[in-house]
Amino acid sequence: MSGRAYRLVVAGVAASLAVVLVSCGSSGTSSQTARGPATNGLENQAAAQVAQAAHAALKTATSVHVRGSFFTDRRTEKFNLRYKGDSTSGTFTVNGVPIQIITAGDRAYLKADKRGWRAMGNPDTTGLPLHQWVTAGPARQMLTPFSLASLASELTAEESAHGGGGTVTQSMLAGHKVVVVTYPDGSKLYVANVGTAYPLRFDDTGAVGSRTFSQYGAAFHITAPPRAGH
Numbered sequence: 001m002s003g004r005a006y007r008l009v010v011a012g013v014a015a016s017l018a019v020v021l022v023s024c025g026s027s028g029t030s031s032q033t034a035r036g037p038a039t040n041g042l043e044n045q046a047a048a049q050v051a052q053a054a055h056a057a058l059k060t061a062t063s064v065h066v067r068g069s070f071f072t073d074r075r076t077e078k079f080n081l082r083y084k085g086d087s088t089s090g091t092f093t094v095n096g097v098p099i100q101i102i103t104a105g106d107r108a109y110l111k112a113d114k115r116g117w118r119a120m121g122n123p124d125t126t127g128l129p130l131h132q133w134v135t136a137g138p139a140r141q142m143l144t145p146f147s148l149a150s151l152a153s154e155l156t157a158e159e160s161a162h163g164g165g166g167t168v169t170q171s172m173l174a175g176h177k178v179v180v181v182t183y184p185d186g187s188k189l190y191v192a193n194v195g196t197a198y199p200l201r202f203d204d205t206g207a208v209g210s211r212t213f214s215q216y217g218a219a220f221h222i223t224a225p226p227r228a229g230h
Helices: 003-016 047-059 114-119 139-146 148-161
Strands: 063-072 075-084 087-094 097-104 107-111 134-138 167-173 176-182 188-192 199-203 210-214
Touching (some): 047 176, 097 139
Antiparallel strands (some): 176 188
């Protein structure tokens, strides 16, 4: 692929993934409940402490599956990514078109059809590989808005924006005991109330969008695609 085409690819992805973020621990002592296992004590913590615990748990997770949405150029886009160590695989949408991505080591790889390349800023798709993996730049540049560190920072940014105004209640989410941090603007953070304080869902009414976290510790097998183009 020509240098011109790759510059357009990288520039297009960077522009399309420019998510507008909101201005953007340790768990508490355990307490035995009348039913089921002991909680991790988050129900006795302030909203800021719950958010910090979720931030720390997500940032250090060995693996996790994250689905969510984000807003860019007045559109709602989606992403579906699996993280394992320093590697990532999944899809994101650009102008509503799905693009496949893998990051392994310090390299990022993309796969797209003709609509995908156009969505990433390449009006002329002549010579661009269709439905084939291509090397598309440094992993850090491609994935920064969706790195675990960035996703974790969103969990504490909401609390900072409201100056500690969140309230903490206990609830259930998909069969799991959780604490729910509810913020004045209606945003909600759901954090596991048993075991590690993993975030399970985050619904933000502002610019962040929604996040669903699952499959913590799963043995995802993510490697660089063979014979990726250059």
